[in-house]
Amino acid sequence: KNIPDHETGFREMDELLTNAKEGVIKNSSDISAIGHRVVHGGETFTKPTIIDETVIKAIESNVPLAPLHNPGNLSGIFAAQKFFKGVINIAVFDTAFHQTMPEGNYRYALPNEYYEKYKIRRYGFHGTSHQYVSKLAAKFLNKPIESLNLITLHLGNGASVCAIKNGKSFDTSMGMTPLEGLIMGTRAGDIDPAIPFFLADHVKLSYKEIDTMLNKESGLKGISSLNDMRDILAKREEGDKNAKLAIEMYVKRIRKYIGAYLVGLGGKLDAIIFTAGIGENASEIRKLCMENLSMLGIEIDENKNKASGKEVREINNDKSKIKVLICPTNEELEIALQAKELLQAN
Ligand code: ADP
DSSP, X not given: OOOOSHHHHHHHHHHHHHOTXXXXXXXXXXXXXXXXXXXXXXXXXXSOEEOOHHHHHHHHHTXXXXXXXXXXXXXXXXXXXXXXXXXXXXXXXXXXXXXXXXXXXXXXXXXXXHHHHHOOSOOOSOHHHHHHHHHHHHHHHTSOGXXXXXXXXXXXXXXXXXXXXXXXEEEESOOSXXXXXXXXXXXXXXXXXXXXXXXXXXXXXXXXXXXXXXXXXXXXXXXXXXXXXXXXXXXXXXXXXXXXXXXXXXXXXXXXXXXHHHHHTTTOOOXXXXXXXXXXXOHHHHHHHTTTOGGGTOOBOHHHHHOOOSSOEEOBOTTOSSEEEEOOOOHHHHHHHHHHHHHXXX
């Protein structure tokens, strides 16, 4: 079905939810609240927030920080207000979970004024997912979340890693934008920041072309020409050199962050968590990420790692001091749960 814009989408949803045959409610006013994923909350939002005019203005003021995402999120909010009249709208921010990072982890070593005037700093993303899987892990390990140190690896098309200290985000690999950090499907992740100057001065690429290259043509795709991990793994099996290199680089970057975060957490780590498309499904990638780490107390059981499943599960062996878990993420459910919690508190 062609759904060209948010308005059509919300109209469709309204019909689907309320139609007499398959609908689950009588009319749209039966809905208590609508939870919206809003990508950039800047420094303004540290928790889920009921949307009113002031909140909309604040989301608008964060558009420069997420020009591709926040305008779309606002269109969704406006469409929801139009088709679900009188229903409370709640914004759940992708950046909110990471607002607990200490300043030493979120600042860039640029002159202070660029932080003070322009808010150039690391924000981190995928917060809803990192938070959700950390709660799943706490439940699985039967320990209070406040007592846990975790490294969560969200490996989807976009990818980020989060160091969680005593249940709170302590450090994360994405920065002011989702381009920093891990190698992703089509994003480069960490590179020498002088490369764009070189591309502009010597290759004569425009600012826009550089942006497109780093966001859409780099990462796994840049190295292997493919961006679906299933295809890259299959090509590697066939002996394709570029697919082999892409996977080697992808895994090395993840291991670099695991090393850094393990040290950042003072060596106190309860569990490493794999989640999202690649993290949940690609046993080969998990194996490569966790290879030869027994000196750090990390050992996986290859049979457990290979077994497929949809539930939270442990893939470390009995000797491993640090647990290694697969926790399937569910950002929509987490947004709904956070919206529900906020409603109950009000
Ligand atoms: P998004 O960031 O778009 O939500 P997903 O979390 O759905 O992404 O992850 C997409 C990635 O997961 C793709 O690279 C895809 O190849 C990978 N993936 C999904 N299933 C498998 C699988 N069985 N084996 C390897 N990779 C997989």
